[in-house]
Amino acid sequence: xxxxxxxxxxxxxxxxxxxxxxxxxxxxxxxxxxxxxxxxxxxxxxxxxxxxxxxxxxxxxxxxxxxxxxxxxxxxxxxxxxxxxxxxxxxxxxxxxxxxxxxxxxxxxxxxxxxxxxxxxxxxxxxxxxxxxxxxxxxxxxxxxxxxxxxxxxxxxxxxxxxxxxxxxxxxxxxxxxxxxxxxxxxxxxxxxxxxxxxxxxxxxxxxxxxxxxxxxxxxxxx
Amino acid sequence: xxxxxxxxxxxxxxxxxxxxxxxxxxxxxxxxxxxxxxxxxxxxxxxxxxxxxxxxxxxxxxxxxxxxxxxxxxxxxxxxxxxxxxxxxxxxxxxxxxxxxxxxxxxxxxxxxxxxxxxxxxxxxxxxxxxxxxxxxxxxxxxxxxxxxxxxxxxxxxxxxxxxxxxxxxxxxxxxxxxxxxxxxxxxxxxxxxxxxxxxxxxxxxxxxxxxxxxxxxxxxxxxxxxxxx
Numbered sequence: 001x002x003x004x005x006x007x008x009x010x011x012x013x014x015x016x017x018x019x020x021x022x023x024x025x026x027x028x029x030x031x032x033x034x035x036x037x038x039x040x041x042x043x044x045x046x047x048x049x050x051x052x053x054x055x056x057x058x059x060x061x062x063x064x065x066x067x068x069x070x071x072x073x074x075x076x077x078x079x080x081x082x083x084x085x086x087x088x089x090x091x092x093x094x095x096x097x098x099x100x101x102x103x104x105x106x107x108x109x110x111x112x113x114x115x116x117x118x119x120x121x122x123x124x125x126x127x128x129x130x131x132x133x134x135x136x137x138x139x140x141x142x143x144x145x146x147x148x149x150x151x152x153x154x155x156x157x158x159x160x161x162x163x164x165x166x167x168x169x170x171x172x173x174x175x176x177x178x179x180x181x182x183x184x185x186x187x188x189x190x191x192x193x194x195x196x197x198x199x200x201x202x203x204x205x206x207x208x209x210x211x212x213x214x215x216x217x218x219x220x221x222x223x
Numbered sequence: 224x225x226x227x228x229x230x231x232x233x234x235x236x237x238x239x240x241x242x243x244x245x246x247x248x249x250x251x252x253x254x255x256x257x258x259x260x261x262x263x264x265x266x267x268x269x270x271x272x273x274x275x276x277x278x279x280x281x282x283x284x285x286x287x288x289x290x291x292x293x294x295x296x297x298x299x300x301x302x303x304x305x306x307x308x309x310x311x312x313x314x315x316x317x318x319x320x321x322x323x324x325x326x327x328x329x330x331x332x333x334x335x336x337x338x339x340x341x342x343x344x345x346x347x348x349x350x351x352x353x354x355x356x357x358x359x360x361x362x363x364x365x366x367x368x369x370x371x372x373x374x375x376x377x378x379x380x381x382x383x384x385x386x387x388x389x390x391x392x393x394x395x396x397x398x399x400x401x402x403x404x405x406x407x408x409x410x411x412x413x414x415x416x417x418x419x420x421x422x423x424x425x426x427x428x429x430x431x432x433x434x435x436x437x438x439x440x441x442x443x444x445x446x447x448x449x450x451x452x453x
Contacts, residue, residue, distance in 0.1 A: 059313050084315035085226075095310025097239070097301060099246040111235045112316050114225050137246075157314060 012192035017067035027053035029216035042207035049213040051196035088159030094150035098139035123155035144175025164195040236324025280411035318448030356414030363410035366432035373439035
Protein backbone atom coordinates (compact mmCIF):
# COMPACT_ATOMS: atom_id res chain seq x y z
CA UNK A 1 0.00 0.00 0.00
CA UNK A 2 1.44 3.34 -1.07
CA UNK A 3 0.65 6.16 1.37
CA UNK A 4 1.94 9.11 -0.62
CA UNK A 5 5.53 7.90 -0.77
CA UNK A 6 6.18 10.66 -3.32
CA UNK A 7 6.51 13.27 -0.58
CA UNK A 8 9.82 11.69 0.40
CA UNK A 9 11.26 11.80 3.90
CA UNK A 10 9.86 15.14 5.03
CA UNK A 11 8.20 14.95 8.45
CA UNK A 12 4.54 14.03 8.48
CA UNK A 13 3.89 17.02 10.73
CA UNK A 14 6.09 20.01 11.58
CA UNK A 15 4.46 22.80 13.59
CA UNK A 16 6.28 25.83 14.95
CA UNK A 17 4.76 28.28 17.43
CA UNK A 18 1.29 27.17 16.31
CA UNK A 19 -1.59 29.22 17.65
CA UNK A 20 -5.17 28.27 16.78
CA UNK A 21 -8.22 30.06 18.07
CA UNK A 22 -11.58 28.52 18.88
CA UNK A 23 -14.08 31.33 19.47
CA UNK A 24 -11.20 33.68 20.30
CA UNK A 25 -9.82 31.22 22.85
CA UNK A 26 -6.28 29.97 22.05
CA UNK A 27 -6.88 26.22 21.92
CA UNK A 28 -3.31 25.92 20.67
CA UNK A 29 -1.04 28.49 22.30
CA UNK A 30 2.35 28.39 20.62
CA UNK A 31 2.72 24.65 20.12
CA UNK A 32 5.86 23.09 18.60
CA UNK A 33 5.70 19.53 17.33
CA UNK A 34 7.48 17.39 14.79
CA UNK A 35 6.20 13.96 13.83
CA UNK A 36 8.30 11.60 11.71
CA UNK A 37 6.66 9.42 9.11
CA UNK A 38 5.52 5.98 10.24
CA UNK A 39 5.13 6.97 13.88
CA UNK A 40 2.06 6.23 15.97
CA UNK A 41 1.65 9.30 18.15
CA UNK A 42 -0.67 9.26 21.12
CA UNK A 43 -1.95 12.65 22.23
CA UNK A 44 -2.90 12.79 25.88
CA UNK A 45 -3.99 15.52 28.22
CA UNK A 46 -7.02 16.78 30.06
CA UNK A 47 -10.16 18.00 28.34
CA UNK A 48 -9.45 21.35 26.69
CA UNK A 49 -5.74 20.61 26.34
CA UNK A 50 -5.92 21.14 22.58
CA UNK A 51 -5.83 17.54 21.32
CA UNK A 52 -8.81 17.80 18.98
CA UNK A 53 -7.75 21.24 17.76
CA UNK A 54 -4.28 19.92 16.98
CA UNK A 55 -5.81 17.12 14.91
CA UNK A 56 -8.09 19.59 13.11
CA UNK A 57 -5.16 21.90 12.37
CA UNK A 58 -3.24 18.98 10.87
CA UNK A 59 -6.33 18.12 8.78
CA UNK A 60 -6.52 21.65 7.42
CA UNK A 61 -9.90 22.19 9.06
CA UNK A 62 -8.81 24.80 11.59
CA UNK A 63 -6.46 27.56 10.38
CA UNK A 64 -3.50 28.81 12.35
CA UNK A 65 -3.81 32.33 13.73
CA UNK A 66 -0.02 32.48 14.22
CA UNK A 67 2.98 30.33 13.59
CA UNK A 68 3.49 28.00 10.69
CA UNK A 69 3.41 24.37 9.85
CA UNK A 70 3.88 21.74 7.21
CA UNK A 71 1.81 18.60 6.97
CA UNK A 72 2.82 15.79 4.61
CA UNK A 73 5.25 18.11 2.88
CA UNK A 74 2.84 20.97 2.24
CA UNK A 75 2.35 24.26 4.05
CA UNK A 76 -0.95 24.15 5.91
CA UNK A 77 -1.69 27.81 5.17
CA UNK A 78 -0.86 27.98 1.47
CA UNK A 79 -1.21 24.33 0.48
CA UNK A 80 -4.35 23.39 2.33
CA UNK A 81 -5.83 21.45 -0.59
CA UNK A 82 -2.65 19.38 -0.94
CA UNK A 83 -2.63 18.72 2.79
CA UNK A 84 -6.25 17.61 2.72
CA UNK A 85 -5.62 15.21 -0.12
CA UNK A 86 -2.89 13.49 1.90
CA UNK A 87 -4.52 13.22 5.30
CA UNK A 88 -7.59 11.45 6.60
CA UNK A 89 -9.50 12.15 9.78
CA UNK A 90 -11.84 9.97 11.76
CA UNK A 91 -13.34 11.82 14.69
CA UNK A 92 -16.36 10.82 16.73
CA UNK A 93 -18.21 10.42 13.45
CA UNK A 94 -17.12 8.16 10.62
CA UNK A 95 -18.12 10.15 7.51
CA UNK A 96 -20.36 7.39 6.18
CA UNK A 97 -23.70 7.43 4.36
CA UNK A 98 -26.13 5.16 6.20
CA UNK A 99 -28.27 4.28 3.18
CA UNK A 100 -25.33 3.15 1.09
CA UNK A 101 -23.65 -0.22 1.45
CA UNK A 102 -20.08 -0.62 2.63
CA UNK A 103 -18.91 -1.11 -0.95
CA UNK A 104 -20.90 1.89 -2.22
CA UNK A 105 -19.44 4.11 0.50
CA UNK A 106 -15.92 3.04 -0.43
CA UNK A 107 -16.65 3.43 -4.14
CA UNK A 108 -17.97 6.95 -3.53
CA UNK A 109 -14.94 8.10 -1.57
CA UNK A 110 -12.62 6.30 -3.96
CA UNK A 111 -14.25 7.85 -7.03
CA UNK A 112 -13.66 11.33 -5.61
CA UNK A 113 -9.91 10.77 -5.96
CA UNK A 114 -10.03 8.58 -9.04
CA UNK A 115 -9.46 5.26 -7.25
CA UNK A 116 -10.57 2.21 -9.17
CA UNK A 117 -12.21 -1.09 -8.28
CA UNK A 118 -8.88 -2.67 -7.40
CA UNK A 119 -8.10 -0.10 -4.73
CA UNK A 120 -11.59 -0.48 -3.26
CA UNK A 121 -11.34 -4.26 -3.25
CA UNK A 122 -7.89 -4.11 -1.66
CA UNK A 123 -9.08 -1.79 1.12
CA UNK A 124 -12.11 -3.94 1.84
CA UNK A 125 -9.96 -7.03 2.03
CA UNK A 126 -7.42 -5.30 4.29
CA UNK A 127 -10.18 -4.28 6.72
CA UNK A 128 -12.06 -7.57 6.57
CA UNK A 129 -15.03 -5.96 4.90
CA UNK A 130 -15.21 -8.17 1.84
CA UNK A 131 -17.76 -10.95 1.45
CA UNK A 132 -21.24 -10.51 2.86
CA UNK A 133 -20.42 -7.30 4.74
CA UNK A 134 -19.69 -5.48 1.49
CA UNK A 135 -23.35 -5.43 0.51
CA UNK A 136 -24.76 -4.48 3.91
CA UNK A 137 -26.11 -0.91 4.24
CA UNK A 138 -23.93 0.95 6.69
CA UNK A 139 -26.87 1.60 9.01
CA UNK A 140 -26.95 -2.15 9.67
CA UNK A 141 -23.33 -2.32 10.86
CA UNK A 142 -22.04 -2.49 14.41
CA UNK A 143 -20.00 0.41 15.77
CA UNK A 144 -16.80 -1.56 15.22
CA UNK A 145 -17.69 -2.39 11.63
CA UNK A 146 -18.51 1.25 10.96
CA UNK A 147 -15.12 2.25 12.32
CA UNK A 148 -13.44 -0.35 10.12
CA UNK A 149 -15.30 1.05 7.13
CA UNK A 150 -14.08 4.54 8.01
CA UNK A 151 -10.50 3.24 8.17
CA UNK A 152 -11.02 1.47 4.83
CA UNK A 153 -11.89 4.86 3.33
CA UNK A 154 -8.55 6.21 4.58
CA UNK A 155 -6.85 3.28 2.83
CA UNK A 156 -8.77 3.87 -0.41
CA UNK A 157 -7.86 7.54 -0.23
CA UNK A 158 -4.20 6.57 0.42
CA UNK A 159 -4.19 8.98 3.37
CA UNK A 160 -0.58 9.18 4.53
CA UNK A 161 -1.47 10.77 7.86
CA UNK A 162 -4.32 9.25 9.89
CA UNK A 163 -5.78 11.71 12.39
CA UNK A 164 -7.97 9.88 14.86
CA UNK A 165 -9.94 11.55 17.62
CA UNK A 166 -10.83 8.96 20.24
CA UNK A 167 -10.82 6.01 17.82
CA UNK A 168 -11.70 3.56 20.57
CA UNK A 169 -14.74 5.48 21.81
CA UNK A 170 -18.00 3.58 21.70
CA UNK A 171 -16.42 0.26 20.78
CA UNK A 172 -16.49 -3.01 22.69
CA UNK A 173 -13.30 -4.78 23.73
CA UNK A 174 -13.00 -6.93 20.58
CA UNK A 175 -13.59 -3.96 18.29
CA UNK A 176 -10.94 -1.97 20.19
CA UNK A 177 -8.45 -4.77 19.65
CA UNK A 178 -9.35 -4.74 15.95
CA UNK A 179 -8.73 -0.99 15.80
CA UNK A 180 -5.29 -1.45 17.37
CA UNK A 181 -4.37 -4.14 14.87
CA UNK A 182 -5.52 -1.97 11.96
CA UNK A 183 -3.52 1.02 13.17
CA UNK A 184 -0.37 -1.08 13.65
CA UNK A 185 -0.83 -2.50 10.17
CA UNK A 186 -1.37 0.98 8.69
CA UNK A 187 1.80 2.28 10.38
CA UNK A 188 3.83 -0.70 9.23
CA UNK A 189 2.56 0.01 5.70
CA UNK A 190 3.90 3.54 5.77
CA UNK A 191 1.07 5.61 7.21
CA UNK A 192 1.62 7.95 10.13
CA UNK A 193 -0.98 7.83 12.88
CA UNK A 194 -1.86 10.57 15.38
CA UNK A 195 -4.56 9.65 17.84
CA UNK A 196 -6.08 11.13 20.93
CA UNK A 197 -7.34 8.68 23.47
CA UNK A 198 -8.48 8.52 27.03
CA UNK A 199 -7.62 4.83 27.12
CA UNK A 200 -4.07 5.37 28.28
CA UNK A 201 -3.10 1.77 28.89
CA UNK A 202 -4.33 0.60 25.53
CA UNK A 203 -2.97 3.57 23.65
CA UNK A 204 0.42 3.36 25.35
CA UNK A 205 0.83 -0.22 24.15
CA UNK A 206 -0.11 0.88 20.65
CA UNK A 207 1.81 4.13 20.32
CA UNK A 208 5.48 4.61 19.50
CA UNK A 209 5.48 8.00 21.20
CA UNK A 210 3.29 9.88 23.67
CA UNK A 211 2.83 13.63 23.42
CA UNK A 212 1.20 15.22 26.43
CA UNK A 213 -0.64 18.50 25.94
CA UNK A 214 -1.89 21.04 28.46
CA UNK A 215 -3.13 24.56 27.84
CA UNK A 216 -2.52 24.27 24.12
CA UNK A 217 1.21 23.48 24.33
CA UNK A 218 3.32 20.32 24.56
CA UNK A 219 4.24 19.62 28.18
CA UNK A 220 5.60 16.13 27.76
CA UNK A 221 7.09 14.18 24.87
CA UNK A 222 8.52 10.71 25.16
CA UNK A 223 8.83 7.29 23.59
CA UNK B 224 -4.52 7.41 -9.99
CA UNK B 225 -5.57 10.80 -11.36
CA UNK B 226 -8.02 13.11 -9.62
CA UNK B 227 -11.35 13.44 -11.46
CA UNK B 228 -12.29 16.81 -12.91
CA UNK B 229 -14.98 19.07 -11.50
CA UNK B 230 -17.78 17.74 -13.68
CA UNK B 231 -16.95 14.15 -12.77
CA UNK B 232 -16.99 14.99 -9.05
CA UNK B 233 -20.35 16.73 -9.51
CA UNK B 234 -21.65 13.65 -11.29
CA UNK B 235 -20.43 11.39 -8.46
CA UNK B 236 -22.14 13.53 -5.81
CA UNK B 237 -25.30 13.81 -7.94
CA UNK B 238 -25.51 10.03 -8.37
CA UNK B 239 -24.85 9.46 -4.67
CA UNK B 240 -27.61 11.84 -3.59
CA UNK B 241 -30.18 10.31 -5.91
CA UNK B 242 -29.17 6.79 -4.88
CA UNK B 243 -29.63 7.69 -1.21
CA UNK B 244 -33.03 9.18 -2.01
CA UNK B 245 -34.05 6.11 -3.99
CA UNK B 246 -33.10 3.88 -1.06
CA UNK B 247 -34.68 5.98 1.68
CA UNK B 248 -37.82 6.90 -0.31
CA UNK B 249 -38.26 10.01 1.83
CA UNK B 250 -39.45 12.01 -1.18
CA UNK B 251 -42.15 9.60 -2.23
CA UNK B 252 -43.26 8.32 1.17
CA UNK B 253 -43.12 11.52 3.22
CA UNK B 254 -42.59 14.74 1.30
CA UNK B 255 -44.97 14.16 -1.59
CA UNK B 256 -47.81 13.15 0.77
CA UNK B 257 -47.02 16.23 2.89
CA UNK B 258 -47.26 18.44 -0.19
CA UNK B 259 -50.58 16.92 -1.24
CA UNK B 260 -51.97 17.29 2.29
CA UNK B 261 -50.94 20.95 2.17
CA UNK B 262 -52.92 21.39 -1.06
CA UNK B 263 -55.92 19.70 0.56
CA UNK B 264 -55.70 22.01 3.59
CA UNK B 265 -55.55 25.06 1.31
CA UNK B 266 -58.71 23.76 -0.34
CA UNK B 267 -60.42 23.42 3.04
CA UNK B 268 -59.33 26.89 4.10
CA UNK B 269 -60.34 28.59 0.83
CA UNK B 270 -63.53 26.67 0.22
CA UNK B 271 -64.96 27.66 -3.14
CA UNK B 272 -63.99 26.74 -6.70
CA UNK B 273 -63.63 30.32 -7.94
CA UNK B 274 -61.26 31.37 -5.18
CA UNK B 275 -59.22 28.19 -5.53
CA UNK B 276 -58.90 28.52 -9.28
CA UNK B 277 -57.87 32.17 -8.89
CA UNK B 278 -55.25 31.42 -6.26
CA UNK B 279 -54.13 27.97 -7.44
CA UNK B 280 -50.76 29.05 -8.94
CA UNK B 281 -49.75 30.79 -5.71
CA UNK B 282 -50.95 27.92 -3.56
CA UNK B 283 -49.04 25.39 -5.64
CA UNK B 284 -45.83 27.39 -5.29
CA UNK B 285 -46.36 27.99 -1.58
CA UNK B 286 -46.80 24.25 -1.08
CA UNK B 287 -43.72 23.77 -3.20
CA UNK B 288 -41.64 26.20 -1.13
CA UNK B 289 -42.65 24.66 2.19
CA UNK B 290 -42.11 21.11 0.96
CA UNK B 291 -38.78 22.01 -0.58
CA UNK B 292 -37.48 23.00 2.84
CA UNK B 293 -37.92 19.43 4.01
CA UNK B 294 -36.11 18.04 0.97
CA UNK B 295 -33.24 20.46 1.43
CA UNK B 296 -32.96 19.66 5.12
CA UNK B 297 -32.87 16.02 4.22
CA UNK B 298 -30.24 16.55 1.52
CA UNK B 299 -27.84 18.03 4.07
CA UNK B 300 -28.89 15.84 6.98
CA UNK B 301 -27.31 12.87 5.18
CA UNK B 302 -24.09 14.88 4.95
CA UNK B 303 -23.97 15.91 8.58
CA UNK B 304 -25.46 12.84 10.31
CA UNK B 305 -22.12 11.02 10.41
CA UNK B 306 -19.77 13.85 9.59
CA UNK B 307 -19.60 13.24 5.83
CA UNK B 308 -19.48 16.96 5.04
CA UNK B 309 -16.36 17.38 7.18
CA UNK B 310 -14.95 14.25 5.60
CA UNK B 311 -15.54 15.77 2.15
CA UNK B 312 -13.58 18.84 3.24
CA UNK B 313 -10.74 16.77 4.64
CA UNK B 314 -10.72 14.68 1.47
CA UNK B 315 -10.00 17.86 -0.46
CA UNK B 316 -13.13 17.44 -2.58
CA UNK B 317 -13.81 20.35 -4.91
CA UNK B 318 -16.65 22.01 -3.01
CA UNK B 319 -17.95 23.87 -6.04
CA UNK B 320 -18.39 20.45 -7.67
CA UNK B 321 -20.10 19.19 -4.52
CA UNK B 322 -22.43 22.19 -4.77
CA UNK B 323 -23.17 21.41 -8.43
CA UNK B 324 -23.92 17.76 -7.69
CA UNK B 325 -26.19 18.49 -4.75
CA UNK B 326 -27.89 21.33 -6.62
CA UNK B 327 -28.74 19.17 -9.63
CA UNK B 328 -29.95 16.27 -7.45
CA UNK B 329 -32.21 18.74 -5.66
CA UNK B 330 -33.51 20.08 -8.99
CA UNK B 331 -34.55 16.58 -10.07
CA UNK B 332 -36.33 15.90 -6.79
CA UNK B 333 -38.12 19.25 -6.80
CA UNK B 334 -39.25 18.81 -10.41
CA UNK B 335 -40.84 15.48 -9.46
CA UNK B 336 -42.52 17.17 -6.53
CA UNK B 337 -43.82 19.94 -8.79
CA UNK B 338 -45.32 17.41 -11.13
CA UNK B 339 -47.25 15.88 -8.25
CA UNK B 340 -48.40 19.30 -7.03
CA UNK B 341 -49.49 20.30 -10.50
CA UNK B 342 -51.53 17.15 -10.97
CA UNK B 343 -52.97 17.68 -7.48
CA UNK B 344 -53.98 21.23 -8.36
CA UNK B 345 -55.64 20.13 -11.58
CA UNK B 346 -57.59 17.43 -9.77
CA UNK B 347 -58.47 19.30 -6.57
CA UNK B 348 -58.70 22.92 -7.67
CA UNK B 349 -60.12 22.31 -11.14
CA UNK B 350 -57.57 24.43 -12.98
CA UNK B 351 -57.24 23.81 -16.69
CA UNK B 352 -54.00 23.65 -18.63
CA UNK B 353 -54.01 25.58 -21.91
CA UNK B 354 -52.03 24.20 -24.79
CA UNK B 355 -50.57 27.63 -25.52
CA UNK B 356 -49.31 27.95 -21.95
CA UNK B 357 -47.55 24.60 -21.68
CA UNK B 358 -44.16 25.84 -22.91
CA UNK B 359 -44.22 28.80 -20.52
CA UNK B 360 -45.31 26.59 -17.65
CA UNK B 361 -42.56 24.04 -18.24
CA UNK B 362 -39.74 26.54 -18.81
CA UNK B 363 -40.73 28.80 -15.93
CA UNK B 364 -41.07 25.80 -13.60
CA UNK B 365 -37.61 24.55 -14.55
CA UNK B 366 -36.07 28.01 -14.12
CA UNK B 367 -37.82 28.57 -10.80
CA UNK B 368 -36.73 25.15 -9.58
CA UNK B 369 -33.12 25.79 -10.55
CA UNK B 370 -33.15 29.10 -8.69
CA UNK B 371 -34.88 27.73 -5.63
CA UNK B 372 -32.53 24.75 -5.51
CA UNK B 373 -29.44 26.94 -5.82
CA UNK B 374 -30.50 29.27 -3.00
CA UNK B 375 -31.51 26.34 -0.82
CA UNK B 376 -28.24 24.50 -1.40
CA UNK B 377 -26.17 27.57 -0.54
CA UNK B 378 -28.02 28.29 2.68
CA UNK B 379 -28.35 24.64 3.70
CA UNK B 380 -24.58 24.34 3.41
CA UNK B 381 -24.12 27.53 5.39
CA UNK B 382 -26.51 26.36 8.12
CA UNK B 383 -25.26 22.78 8.20
CA UNK B 384 -22.79 23.39 10.99
CA UNK B 385 -25.11 25.53 13.08
CA UNK B 386 -27.19 24.42 16.03
CA UNK B 387 -30.91 24.82 15.35
CA UNK B 388 -30.38 24.60 11.60
CA UNK B 389 -33.81 23.03 11.07
CA UNK B 390 -35.57 26.24 12.05
CA UNK B 391 -32.83 28.54 10.78
CA UNK B 392 -32.89 27.29 7.19
CA UNK B 393 -36.46 28.41 6.33
CA UNK B 394 -35.74 31.78 7.93
CA UNK B 395 -32.73 32.20 5.66
CA UNK B 396 -34.13 30.75 2.45
CA UNK B 397 -37.76 31.85 2.29
CA UNK B 398 -37.12 35.63 2.17
CA UNK B 399 -34.38 35.23 -0.43
CA UNK B 400 -36.55 32.88 -2.47
CA UNK B 401 -39.48 35.28 -2.56
CA UNK B 402 -38.63 36.42 -6.13
CA UNK B 403 -38.99 32.77 -7.15
CA UNK B 404 -42.41 32.58 -5.51
CA UNK B 405 -43.55 35.80 -7.18
CA UNK B 406 -42.10 35.04 -10.60
CA UNK B 407 -43.19 31.42 -10.72
CA UNK B 408 -46.69 32.32 -9.55
CA UNK B 409 -47.09 35.06 -12.16
CA UNK B 410 -45.75 32.81 -14.92
CA UNK B 411 -48.08 30.00 -13.84
CA UNK B 412 -51.05 32.42 -13.81
CA UNK B 413 -50.23 33.41 -17.37
CA UNK B 414 -49.89 29.75 -18.35
CA UNK B 415 -53.27 28.87 -16.86
CA UNK B 416 -54.95 32.10 -17.95
CA UNK B 417 -55.89 32.84 -14.36
CA UNK B 418 -57.94 36.03 -13.98
CA UNK B 419 -57.95 36.63 -17.73
CA UNK B 420 -54.17 36.85 -18.07
CA UNK B 421 -52.59 35.92 -21.38
CA UNK B 422 -49.52 33.82 -22.00
CA UNK B 423 -47.43 36.76 -23.23
CA UNK B 424 -47.66 38.35 -19.77
CA UNK B 425 -45.68 35.43 -18.35
CA UNK B 426 -42.55 35.63 -20.50
CA UNK B 427 -40.94 38.56 -18.63
CA UNK B 428 -41.29 36.54 -15.44
CA UNK B 429 -39.43 33.69 -17.08
CA UNK B 430 -36.61 36.16 -17.64
CA UNK B 431 -36.60 37.12 -13.96
CA UNK B 432 -36.55 33.47 -12.91
CA UNK B 433 -33.74 32.66 -15.34
CA UNK B 434 -31.58 35.54 -14.11
CA UNK B 435 -32.22 34.47 -10.51
CA UNK B 436 -31.21 30.88 -11.30
CA UNK B 437 -28.04 31.91 -13.13
CA UNK B 438 -26.96 34.38 -10.44
CA UNK B 439 -27.48 31.99 -7.55
CA UNK B 440 -26.20 28.98 -9.47
CA UNK B 441 -22.99 30.73 -10.47
CA UNK B 442 -22.65 32.52 -7.15
CA UNK B 443 -23.29 29.31 -5.26
CA UNK B 444 -20.59 27.40 -7.09
CA UNK B 445 -18.10 30.14 -6.17
CA UNK B 446 -19.23 30.74 -2.60
CA UNK B 447 -20.12 27.26 -1.40
CA UNK B 448 -16.58 26.15 -0.56
CA UNK B 449 -15.59 29.23 1.43
CA UNK B 450 -18.99 29.26 3.18
CA UNK B 451 -18.59 25.65 4.27
CA UNK B 452 -14.98 26.21 5.32
CA UNK B 453 -15.72 29.28 7.40
